[in-house]
Amino acid sequence: MTLAHYLTVAALLFLIGLFGVLTRRNVIGILMSIELMFNAANVNLAAFDRFLHPEGVAGTTLALLIITVAAAEVVVGLALLMAIHRNLGTAYVEDFNLLKG
Amino acid sequence: MLNLGLLRPELILSGLALAVMLADMVLPPTRSRWLYHLAWISAAVVLALVVCALAQPASRGTGSLWVVDSFGQFFKMTTLLASVLCLLLSLDYQALPSRHAGTFAALMLFSTAGLMYLVSASDLTLVFVSLELVSISSFVLAGFERSNPKSNEGAMKYFLFGAFSSAIMVFGISLYFGAVGTTKLAPGPAAPGPMLLLALVLIFLGFGFKASLAPMHFWAPDAYEGAPIPVTTFLSIAPKLATFAVLLRVYGTIFPAAQYGLQALVGLISVLTMTVGNFTAFFQNDVKRLLAYSSIAQAGYLLIGLAVGTPMGLEGVMLYAFIYVAMNIGVFAVTQAVGEEGGYGLDAFDGLSKRSLGLALVMTFCLLSLAGIPPLAGFMGKLYIFSSAIEAGRYWLAVAGVLNSVASVYFYFRIVDRMFFRAPSADGSPLRVGPYIYGGLAVAVAGVLFFGVYPEPLIAGVSASAHLLP
Incomplete structure (x- = not known):
């Protein structure tokens, strides 16, 4: 296992997440895709920290912070989804069309 | 440490x-x-x-x-x-x-x-x-x-x-x-x-x-x-x-x-941002949406300062940022006062000058300032940013900025036109304005008029604080 393997996995995760965000129609699906993108960054950070810059802790610290912040973000997203589901009865983004100009 | x-x-x-x-x-x-x-x-x-x-x-x-x-x-x-x-x-x-x-x-x-x-x-x-x-x-x-x-x-x-x-x-x-x-x-x-x-x-x-x-x-x-x-x-x-x-x-x-x-990329995004913001704002009939596109266009002007990347561009962004606070607070405070009664459609502004002349005047000043018309403060900010682009030899950025400012006058004047040249839609009674909205309006008027006529203290303050610790 070399650095290139890890970076390839991370890049694939990021691209799958990007593809999911752009094509998914359900909010839960989009949230999961965004999580994939966050985790691609985590894989990157852990790999760089291990292979290129093993002397410091900056990379792993940032990865831990990302995990925490991503969890907080998802909590707020799910709360917003609950509110919108109560009012509109749907979780599909194409049905969110009250606002347009 | x-x-x-x-x-x-x-x-x-x-x-x-x-x-x-x-x-x-x-x-x-x-x-x-x-x-x-x-x-x-x-x-x-x-x-x-x-x-x-x-x-x-x-x-x-x-x-x-x-x-x-x-x-x-x-x-x-x-x-x-x-x-x-x-x-x-x-x-x-x-x-x-x-x-x-x-x-x-x-x-x-x-x-x-x-x-x-x-x-x-x-x-x-x-x-x-x-x-x-x-x-x-x-x-x-x-x-x-x-x-x-x-x-x-x-x-x-x-x-x-x-x-x-x-x-x-x-x-x-x-x-x-x-x-x-x-x-x-x-x-x-x-x-x-x-x-x-x-x-x-x-x-x-x-x-x-x-x-x-x-x-x-x-x-x-x-x-x-x-x-x-x-x-x-x-x-x-x-x-x-x-x-x-x-x-x-x-x-x-x-x-x-x-x-x-990366300079070409930043400059391109800047021109794209102001053009998209201004030209989409033409077709909006909701004031909040119109102001949203207006603020997108304003971000485009600010980005010129970044694309130029000279100390003068930095000062221009800071100057414009400070003025932007005053202009936008004024516009939104009036919009809130109007919207609380009549909703946020453009027609809520019909005949505002006959109902509350003060509000209509503040709104006009702030809108003209956003459009960059002298002698209001927004003009000073834009002048500073555009001249930093000219100084750095990036004429196309300055030209795009000026053309966009001219185009933006059209949709800012749609609101002014409704306030002054239309009859009030429902009743002509004065608008009920809460006391705290006056706070916002006072800051807006002070900033837009004072710094437009007498910008020296602001410019001095900005050039004194335009130092970054690398």
């Missing part, structure tokens, strides 16, 4: 925000308006602290996690000013549920504290964490009218785009770490590798979403239209300006765009 004393304003603000949140649980709902007062007073106190510390010499805290320099202090000032005024505006906004007044006020303060950390961050770790503090509080604020489906929808779109942009930026930061070996912002190598360039572009895209630069602006009109209008005011001012502060810190000094060949 652990130098927490430097963070005193931020720590005090966060502490007071927690106090407001706790007080919300203790106070009976009938007294909930006290919490807004407590919140705006705490923001004002911190503003006074920051203003007193303006002359303090620049220094670093905790290794190089954050710096306290006059550039950061300047943007803390604009952020706190916007926060105080928006909290005052929310005192006169009826649709906010009074049961959660403390949560609303506290989230506003948390968001402000996050912006203050953001403008003084000199490490991408702190940039990321403080940006998330701002974003997560803003998502909740935008959806605060829980039973209003428009507010829900605006907040949901804001959230999806915001989280997506954070993910892109974080991936950029991880690549930056790989290329440089640290998350600190320090001058990079003269010849960047492809990984560093990709990282810088991804980080720029992430910031672009937050500052609503085209083509990453799609969330802004929806979020602005759905959010309660004091929140719209806040979103259109504070996070946008703070994002520009970070962009200037990262791309203005540490990774000079010119050195990395």
Whole structure:
């Protein structure tokens, strides 16, 4: 296992997440895709920290912070989804069309 | 060196925000308006602290996690000013549920504290964490009218785009770490590798979403239209300006765009942003949406200063940022006063001059200032930014900016036309204006007229604080 393997996995995760965000129609699906993108960054950070810059802790610290912040973000997203589901009865983004100009 | 004393304003603000949140649980709902007062007073106190510390010499805290320099202090000032005024505006906004007044006020303060950390961050770790503090509080604020489906929808779109942009930026930061070996912002190598360039572009895209630069602006009109209008005011001012502060810190000094060949990209985005903002604003019939596109276009003008990348461009952005606070507060305060009675359609402005001449005049001044017509303050700001582009030999940026300003006069005048040359639609009775809206209007008029006629003190202040600690 070399650095290139890890970076390839991370890049694939990021691209799958990007593809999911752009094509998914359900909010839960989009949230999961965004999580994939966050985790691609985590894989990157852990790999760089291990292979290129093993002397410091900056990379792993940032990865831990990302995990925490991503969890907080998802909590707020799910709360917003609950509110919108109560009012509109749907979780599909194409049905969110009250606002347009 | 652990130098927490430097963070005193931020720590005090966060502490007071927690106090407001706790007080919300203790106070009976009938007294909930006290919490807004407590919140705006705490923001004002911190503003006074920051203003007193303006002359303090620049220094670093905790290794190089954050710096306290006059550039950061300047943007803390604009952020706190916007926060105080928006909290005052929310005192006169009826649709906010009074049961959660403390949560609303506290989230506003948390968001402000996050912006203050953001403008003084000199490490991408702190940039990321403080940006998330701002974003997560803003998502909740935008959806605060829980039973209003428009507010829900605006907040949901804001959230999806915001989280997506954070993910892109974080991936950029991880690549930056790989290329440089640290998350600190320090001058990079003269010849960047492809990984560093990709990282810088991804980080720029992430910031672009937050500052609503085209083509990453799609969330802004929806979020602005759905959010309660004091929140719209806040979103259109504070996070946008703070994002520009970070962009200037990262791309203005540490990774000079010119050195990395990113200048053409930034210039192109700038022209695209103002053109898209102005030309889409032509077709809007909702005032909040129109102002959203107007603020997208304004971000385009600000970005010229960054694309130029000279000290004069930096000063131009700071000058325009300060004036932008006054102009936008004025426009949104009048819109709130009008919208509380007649809704946010453009026709709500019909015949405003016959109902409340004062409001109509303030609105006219602020709109003309946004369009950049002399002798109002917006003209000074634009003049400074455009001449920095000419000075640096980037004539096409200045030409695009001037042409766009001319085009923008059209849609700003659509509102003026309705206020002065139409008959009032329903009744001609004077508008009922809450006392706190006057606070916002006073600042707006003072800023727009005073600095338009006599800009020397502001220019002197800006050139004194345009020093970044690398």
